[in-house]
Amino acid sequence: MNLIKTMQEIVGIDRATDAPVQLYCYSSDASQIRGTPDCVVRPQDTEQVSRIMRFANEHDIPVTARGAGTGLAGGAVALEGGIVLDLSGMDRIVDIDINNLQVAVEPGIIHSKLNEALEAEGFFFPPDPGSSDMCTIGGLIANNGSGMRSVKYGTTKSYVLDLEVVMADGSVIHTGSKTLKSSAGYELTRLMVGSEGTLGVITKAVLKILPLPKARTVVLASFETPELAGEAVVKTLSAGVIPSACEILDRTTVEVLNAYNPNISIPNAGATILFELDGTQSSVVEESETVESVCNPLASGIRIAADRDEMEEIWSARMLVGAAISRIDPNRTRVYVGEDIGVPIKEIPRMLKLVQSISDEFDLPIMTYGHIGDGNLHTGMCIDMLDNEQWERLNLAADKIHKTAIMLGGTVSAEHGIGSARSEYMRLERGGALDVMILIKRALDPKGILNPGKLGV
Numbered sequence: 322m323n324l325i326k327t328m329q330e331i332v333g334i335d336r337a338t339d340a341p342v343q344l345y346c347y348s349s350d351a352s353q354i355r356g357t358p359d360c361v362v363r364p365q366d367t368e369q370v371s372r373i374m375r376f377a378n379e380h381d382i383p384v385t386a387r388g389a390g391t392g393l394a395g396g397a398v399a400l401e402g403g404i405v406l407d408l409s410g411m412d413r414i415v416d417i418d419i420n421n422l423q424v425a426v427e428p429g430i431i432h433s434k435l436n437e438a439l440e441a442e443g444f445f446f447p448p449d450p451g452s453s454d455m456c457t458i459g460g461l462i463a464n465n466g467s468g469m470r471s472v473k474y475g476t477t478k479s480y481v482l483d484l485e486v487v488m489a490d491g492s493v494i495h496t497g498s499k500t501l502k503s504s505a506g507y508e509l510t511r512l513m514v515g516s517e518g519t520l521g522v523i524t525k526a527v528l529k530i531l532p533l534p535k536a537r538t539v540v541l542a543s544f545e546t547p548e549l550a551g552e553a554v555v556k557t558l559s560a561g562v563i564p565s566a567c568e569i570l571d572r573t574t575v576e577v578l579n580a581y582n583p584n585i586s587i588p589n590a591g592a593t594i595l596f597e598l599d600g601t602q603s604s605v606v607e608e609s610e611t612v613e614s615v616c617n618p619l620a621s622g623i624r625i626a627a628d629r630d631e632m633e634e635i636w637s638a639r640m641l642v643g644a645a646i647s648r649i650d651p652n653r654t655r656v657y658v659g660e661d662i663g664v665p666i667k668e669i670p671r672m673l674k675l676v677q678s679i680s681d682e683f684d685l686p687i688m689t690y691g692h693i694g695d696g697n698l699h700t701g702m703c704i705d706m707l708d709n710e711q712w713e714r715l716n717l718a719a720d721k722i723h724k725t726a727i728m729l730g731g732t733v734s735a736e737h738g739i740g741s742a743r744s745e746y747m748r749l750e751r752g753g754a755l756d757v758m759i760l761i762k763r764a765l766d767p768k769g770i771l772n773p774g775k776l777g778v
């Protein structure tokens with residue numbers, strides 16, 4: 322069996338490689354996890370993917386699907402070698418079907434490109450990861466990713482109507498249909514969403530889309546402490562206002578944003594909440610008044626973004642905050658470990674307090690930002706990556722953050738996925754449900770060739 326020769330026969334000589342430099346480039350994602358594949362293959366259609374899977378299954382070769390490699394948990398890293406299946410070349414928008422409120426796409430389409438095309442029609446695909454300009458829709462579906470809008474619009478799983486999936490043995494199935502609802506049998510679409518390439522390779526997706534809201538505004542509220550900010554969020558949601566985004570920025574995060582783009586000058590307080598409200602002109606005004614009156618007793622300052630330009634500047638800087646943190650201290654690097662917890666909304670103030678005490682306990686500054694409206698907090702830590710002692714403290718702090726989130730009824734990953742970075746927590750978080758996942762994995766991929774070493778299955 323000659324792996325590279327067979328792959329080149331299937332996809333063409335230029336679309337499969339085992340050149341060491343290429344293998345190196347594909348040996349990581351945006352996390353610190355590494356694993357070198359034996360070859361990288363870039364298929365162009367479903368039939369090629371099916372032939373690759375059939376061959377891999379016959380010869381027990383691991384296959385790791387890959388979109389843009391922006392994942393933060395090692396999901397697209399080939400831990401056991403084998404084939405990395407780079408789907409970024411399958412990037413067509415197959416059909417924008419406004420009459421049926423849906424769009425059909427190939428998995429490699431970049432998220433922001435899809436929304437640019439939909440915007441021209443007055444529609445949008447609501448999940449909005451900070452990596453919008455980089456990540457693929459296939460990767461987003463495989464991770465059940467989301468972003469700032471999930472507090473109002475939900476996560477990716479709410480928008481997937483049908484998936485074309487190549488299974489481990491090379492067979493091709495459709496998990497759903499083009500209807501907006503269906504109660505025909507097991508919900509295989511939901512099973513595939515969030516399965517991180519361990520159950521099949523997504524080669525097409527039909528996604529629900531929504532009309533763009535007519536009006537938007539942003540209310541910026543500053544608070545002396547993160548806990549007061551958390552309290553204000555809980556009270557706002559309980560008052561019946563569901564913002565289209567509800568983001569927390571702690572003091573360090575605001576410093577980073579202001580350094581990254583001095584034009585936005587967010588007041589530097591203990592914590593800032595950005596409430597975005599969308600809807601009609603009148604609903605936006607009414608809801609921003611409610612936000613102001615609920616936050617007033619707790620906040621040290623409140624203002625509304627001056628205009629659309631200021632709003633866009635705030636959001637584009639916010640999207641890059643994870644990377645922009647290096648502006649604060651060039652000797653430290655942002656490490657994506659323990660960075661994606663989620664807790665039930667009412668536990669937000671308590672979680673914020675506990676993060677602060679973990680930061681003190683391990684003498685490690687933690688920058689907290691994220692989608693506080695749905696309980697998703699990004700706890701950003703930066704270290705000198707050459708210093709083993711700092712690594713040790715970071716890992717201990719991350720472990721405590723994960724266990725604290727689970728203790729509060731939360732999750733170790735609200736949107737970035739489990740990959741191999743967080744698989745050790747699956748038993749603690751999911752208990753006996755992990756055994757059911759293992760049974761499903763064995764049934765659909767008996768030889769365990771699809772993305773081995775991920776999700777704890």
Ligand SMILES: Cc1cc2nc3c(=O)[nH]c(=O)nc-3n(C[C@H](O)[C@H](O)[C@H](O)COP(=O)(O)OP(=O)(O)OC[C@H]3O[C@@H](n4cnc5c(N)ncnc54)[C@H](O)[C@@H]3O)c2cc1C
Binds near residue numbers: 738772
């Ligand atoms: C700066 C930055 C900001 C980010 N912000 C967010 C955010 O706000 N929200 C968020 O959710 N994530 C965020 N992420 C994480 C990341 O962008 C998402 O997880 C994204 O969905 C990954 O897409 P990708 O195309 O890069 O997938 P990859 O990293 O290539 O793969 C991710 C997983 O999906 C699987 N996969 C990929 N394509 C397929 C396919 N076609 N079929 C089956 N499995 C497949 C892979 O095997 C892997 O397990 C951020 C990352 C960065 C670097």
